[in-house]
Amino acid sequence: MEGIMVSLYIFVLAIFVGFELITKVPPLLHTPLMSGSNAISGITIVGALISAGAGHSQIAKILGLLAVITATINVVGGYMVTDRMLEMFKKDKKPNKKQGAA
Amino acid sequence: MTILTELTYLVAAILFILGLKYLGSPKTARKGNFLSMLGMLLAIVVTLLDKEILDFTYIIAGIVIGAAIGAYAARKVEMTAMPQMVALFNGFGGAASALVAYSEYIRSGAQMTTDVSVTLVLSLLIGVVTFVGSVVAYAKLQGLITGAPVTFPGQKFANGILLIGALVLGGFFVYNPSVETFLLVIIGLAAILGITSVIPIGGADMPVVISLLNSYSGLAAAMTGFVLSNNVLIISGALVGASGIILTNIMCKAMNRSLANVLFGAVGTDGSSGTGGARKDKSEVAQYTAEDAATVFEAAQSVIIVPGYGLAVAQAQHVLHELDQLLTQKGIEVKYAIHPVAGRMPGHMNVLLAEADVPYDMLYEMDQINDEFQNTDVALVIGANDVINPAARTDPNSPLYGMPILNVDKARTVMIIKRSLSPGFAGVDNELFYDPKTMMLFGDAKEMVTELIKELKNL
Structure with missing residues (x-):
């Protein structure tokens, strides 16, 4: 039971850290925040990799494969789309500088 | 799990936290996302070294399929x-x-x-x-x-x-x-x-x-x-x-x-949840053309643009930026007012406007800009409705009552680009449409803004 209590402490403290960090994110960036934090929740991939590779039973491996696919979509897609969005946010007051075709 | 794995996971967690911290400012946000990505990569690599993994077939297959789908979706998706x-x-x-x-x-x-x-x-x-x-x-x-x-x-x-x-x-x-x-x-x-x-x-x-x-x-x-x-x-x-x-x-x-x-x-189930006041018909609405609007802009010194979901539907963000540049060239002060729930997700409007190269320092949050409407010549509303409905302030019977709104009705002239007179999502009529100082511009947001630009250039 000791292990679970430590984990529970970690969980609760991490939620507080999350609250502190996220309240400082301006509404301007709320969409990238969602896609970026969503990519972080793809961390389940580390569990998925073990399930898919540990070879206990065929069913466990197939579930693991599906988990790897969905988690990878989440991670790769989430980070890429976040980067694509953040790249677009510019402060530039002089819009003629390096404006590619919209 | 070995001690190496555990420590790497700890580093990954730290990188995630730093990544979120850097998301606090648009200047550092990209770096933050990169740190977070790095954390993920470390966690994945160290997991692959785990002794428990005997067979990499499914892992490789899964990563290849998932990465291909994720990358394709991330590159192709429209803002x-x-x-x-x-x-x-x-x-x-x-x-x-x-x-x-x-x-x-x-x-x-x-x-x-x-x-x-x-x-x-x-x-x-x-x-x-x-x-x-x-x-x-x-x-x-x-x-x-x-x-x-x-x-x-x-x-x-x-x-x-x-x-x-x-x-x-x-x-x-x-x-x-x-x-x-x-x-x-x-x-x-x-x-x-x-x-x-x-x-x-x-x-x-x-x-x-x-x-x-x-x-x-x-x-x-x-x-x-x-x-x-x-x-x-x-x-x-x-x-x-x-x-x-x-x-x-x-x-x-x-x-x-x-x-x-x-x-x-389940708000907006049908139209019956509307206000007690009888609906007026379209004939009582003052309908204007792009030419009329251009004349008003010509005389204005300050404009606040209020985008809503209709902007996204019409894909009008690029022409809108053209309009704001044109107005700025004419010496008019242009700002954007973003309501927190404009669009279909938090920050939706900001991303759309960023895509169209609108600098983010032109975008203002509701609380920052709400007091400025009263000193503004023109409030230009594009595809927004409920977030500017004064009934939220005045009519206790309205389902919108109490919702914080943008004070568009305080501006000297209100222009509303809208497809039709249909009420907004909440099924509530908007009295602002019938206000004498309101100019209704009926049409598709993209076409109407394009026409506005044409008229402004002709003046």
């Missing part, structure tokens, strides 16, 4: 379609957590301690609700199914029964983890709950639902972390869960509604 994309990614996160938890159950051969079985049930329940709910939200936003609330009698009751049923079965499972059927039935109930809890939610309430599903996907990951005794999952899941909850809360406040009201209220 206007970002809400459904994020909804879908949330769903995949939830699905992955549930799949890992179930796979762990099979692996353990039903030999598990109480804390593992409890979190296993929660991981499956939250993960499946997230997945199915997100798919429904995606279908609604993508227009595959109706965006209007779908309700049936006893819906809340049914949802309550489903949830309680799943939890009771979860209790049975914890008591006797060898009965796999319990888990399968819980998955089934969670899937139904995912459908029935999202279909009654209408389009304009989507920002709340997407935020909530975002939070769920984090919680599902955290629960899976408990199942696997893996702290990096617990920390990451908790961070994402907290993030989703905060966004949900901000969205609810911006609509002056409780979360329960959004989830169960």
Whole structure:
């Protein structure tokens, strides 16, 4: 039971850290925040990799494969789309500088 | 897990936290996302070194397929379609957590301690609700199914029964983890709950639902972390869960509604929820042309543009930026006012305008700009309705009453580009349309703005 209590402490403290960090994110960036934090929740991939590779039973491996696919979509897609969005946010007051075709 | 793995996971968790911290400013946000990415990469690489992994076939196959789909979707998605994309990614996160938890159950051969079985049930329940709910939200936003609330009698009751049923079965499972059927039935109930809890939610309430599903996907990951005794999952899941909850809360406040009201209220079911005042017909509305509007702009010194979901629908963000540049060239001060729930997800309008190269220092939050409307010559409203409806301030009978709105009605002239006189999502008529100082410009947002630009250039 000791292990679970430590984990529970970690969980609760991490939620507080999350609250502190996220309240400082301006509404301007709320969409990238969602896609970026969503990519972080793809961390389940580390569990998925073990399930898919540990070879206990065929069913466990197939579930693991599906988990790897969905988690990878989440991670790769989430980070890429976040980067694509953040790249677009510019402060530039002089819009003629390096404006590619919209 | 070896000590190396554990320490690397700790580094990954630190990088995630720093990544979120750097998201606090648009200047450092990209770096933050990169740090977070690095954390993920480290966690994945060190996991692949794990001795437990005997066979890489499925791993490689899964990563290749997943990366291809994810990269394709991320590159191709239109900024206007970002809400459904994020909804879908949330769903995949939830699905992955549930799949890992179930796979762990099979692996353990039903030999598990109480804390593992409890979190296993929660991981499956939250993960499946997230997945199915997100798919429904995606279908609604993508227009595959109706965006209007779908309700049936006893819906809340049914949802309550489903949830309680799943939890009771979860209790049975914890008591006797060898009965796999319990888990399968819980998955089934969670899937139904995912459908029935999202279909009654209408389009304009989507920002709340997407935020909530975002939070769920984090919680599902955290629960899976408990199942696997893996702290990096617990920390990451908790961070994402907290993030989703905060966004949900901000969205609810911006609509002056409780979360329960959004989830169960099904606002906008039909038009009958409108105000007591009789609807006036279109003939009483002062309708203007782009030429009239251009003349007014010519005399103006300050303009505030208020974008709404209609901007996204019409894909008018690029021409709108052309307009604001043209106005700026004419010496007019142009600002954008962004309501927190404008669009279909938090920050939706900001991303659209950023895509069109509108500098972000022209975008103002509601609280920053609301006092400026009274000193503004023209408020130009594009595809927004409920967020500018003065009934929210004045009419206690209106369903919008109490919702913070942009003070568009305080501006000297109000221009509203709108397809028709149809009421907004909440089914409430907007008295501002009939105000003598309001100029209604009927038409598609993109075409009307293009016409405005043409007229302004001709002047």
